[in-house]
Amino acid sequence: MFISAKKRICHTACIYLGLTAFCGLFSLVYEHFSHQVYSSYMVYLFLFPLLGGVLPFFLLPLIPSARFPSLPARYAYHSGLAALTVGSCLSGIFEIYGIIVPLVKLYWIVGLCLTLLGVVFYLAQVKRR
Amino acid sequence: MKNKFQKFYPLFFGILLTAFTLYVLLDAFVIPRSYREVPDYSVQSQSSFGASGNTGSMQQPASGSSSPGGEDSVSVTESSYSDDNISIQITQYREYDTDIYVADIILSDAGYLKTAFASNIYGKNITQKTSVIAENNQAILAINGDYYGARNGYVIRNGVLYRDTSSDSAQEDLVIYADGSFEIVTEGTVSASELLDRGAQQVLSFGPGLLKNGEIAVEPDTEVDKAKNSNPRTAVGIFNNLHYVMVVADGRTEQSAGLSLYELAEFMQSLGVQTAYNLDGGGSSAMVFHGTVINRPTTNGSRITERKVSDIVYIG
Numbered sequence A: 001m002f003i004s005a006k007k008r009i010c011h012t013a014c015i016y017l018g019l020t021a022f023c024g025l026f027s028l029v030y031e032h033f034s035h036q037v038y039s040s041y042m043v044y045l046f047l048f049p050l051l052g053g054v055l056p057f058f059l060l061p062l063i064p065s066a067r068f069p070s071l072p073a074r075y076a077y078h079s080g081l082a083a084l085t086v087g088s089c090l091s092g093i094f095e096i097y098g099i100i101v102p103l104v105k106l107y108w109i110v111g112l113c114l115t116l117l118g119v120v121f122y123l124a125q126v127k128r129r
Numbered sequence B: 001m002k003n004k005f006q007k008f009y010p011l012f013f014g015i016l017l018t019a020f021t022l023y024v025l026l027d028a029f030v031i032p033r034s035y036r037e038v039p040d041y042s043v044q045s046q047s048s049f050g051a052s053g054n055t056g057s058m059q060q061p062a063s064g065s066s067s068p069g070g071e072d073s074v075s076v077t078e079s080s081y082s083d084d085n086i087s088i089q090i091t092q093y094r095e096y097d098t099d100i101y102v103a104d105i106i107l108s109d110a111g112y113l114k115t116a117f118a119s120n121i122y123g124k125n126i127t128q129k130t131s132v133i134a135e136n137n138q139a140i141l142a143i144n145g146d147y148y149g150a151r152n153g154y155v156i157r158n159g160v161l162y163r164d165t166s167s168d169s170a171q172e173d174l175v176i177y178a179d180g181s182f183e184i185v186t187e188g189t190v191s192a193s194e195l196l197d198r199g200a201q202q203v204l205s206f207g208p209g210l211l212k213n214g215e216i217a218v219e220p221d222t223e224v225d226k227a228k229n230s231n232p233r234t235a236v237g238i239f240n241n242l243h244y245v246m247v248v249a250d251g252r253t254e255q256s257a258g259l260s261l262y263e264l265a266e267f268m269q270s271l272g273v274q275t276a277y278n279l280d281g282g283g284s285s286a287m288v289f290h291g292t293v294i295n296r297p298t299t300n301g302s303r304i305t306e307r308k309v310s311d312i313v314y315i316g
Helices: A003-032 A047-062 A071-097 A102-128 B002-029 B041-047 B130-136 B192-197 B261-271
Strands: B033-037 B080-082 B086-095 B098-107 B113-117 B121-124 B141-144 B155-157 B160-163 B172-177 B182-186 B200-204 B209-212 B233-240 B243-249 B275-279 B287-289 B311-315
Touching: A003 A047, A003 A071, A047 A071, A071 A102, A071 B002, A102 B002, B086 B261, B086 B287, B098 B141, B098 B287, B113 B130, B113 B155, B113 B200, B130 B141, B130 B287, B130 B311, B141 B233, B141 B243, B155 B192, B160 B192, B182 B275, B192 B200, B209 B233, B209 B261, B233 B261, B243 B261, B261 B275
Parallel strands: none
Antiparallel strands: B033 B121, B080 B086, B086 B098, B098 B243, B113 B311, B141 B287, B141 B311, B155 B160, B155 B200, B172 B182, B172 B200, B209 B275, B233 B243, B233 B275
């Protein structure tokens, strides 16, 4: 892997690290004012950018055959993670408030599809090489 | 074209995600949707006393004047009401570091125990304060209901079936029959239509059931969804035939810690209640007596103000 590609990957991982911190802080503040009403969706909100962003993008440079993901792969993957994170945040808000909103399912469906699409694009890119 | 896509995709997706999220939030909390209008109770109660059934009319007491009781015999104080058909005594308790308001109710006919929707409309995000719905329906005493508009589950009100979709097979509902008796059922064991056929006048879907045959039906750590201890609570119960109790506990303030479901069940058991059921609590908890909110409802934290709700349970 080229040094510039490694830098770009590290840069992406750092952005996800920032998002993880933001999500953790957001859920901490939200739960603080929720009168001891808790939701796992809100408590573990930070896991989406952490496990989906920080971890894979920090580990990627360690794999010798790894490449910097192509633009379609990155766009699909980032979009999917964004949808999953927002979906988890909304699910937490609605669960704490005690209401059921069927539309939230769309975030999980679209998020999972886009994330998987990003992974498929990347694997195809690696295979082409 | 490809360059444009590369350039604008993040912006396009960001706008799409933001716009959709905004719509979901508005749909959940703001946009009102009217599904069905309820006939004007006050007009109907003047003109068709004794009407019942599932045609949209309310069941009313078979006898008596159009006012809740005989006007001549009405006696009202700050904490009590009585006439020929209704007797209400409100007592404030201090238990579990919490102010608890108890309305002891004796009726001559089950038809005086009623429910009402906000704006008399069955729908979503249609809300009014408990005191406003109470005033619109000339309620003597009212408490908040099950906030059906924000939840799934059976909705039968005043003998009319509005929703027959179950929220969860384990969901416990309170059924109030035409003779005024209470039963706690689980949605998985009976359909809403069957309950209507059995003579259900009201079905409230929040829960859980607190007392069954005078025994506590919740565990010390039982909670509503993810709610933990110490919250404002609303509950309704029955001692015996046509002798009811409505309970509202304050919470989330320095003066009142609030109750857990188990504490609420314990308290109602100590009163001698046989069947008790938990209604929507938290910021929704409110008790209105003769147009006055007698507890301290908390909306959005410690702000003492009534929250708008979907429905009420009332005497009138």
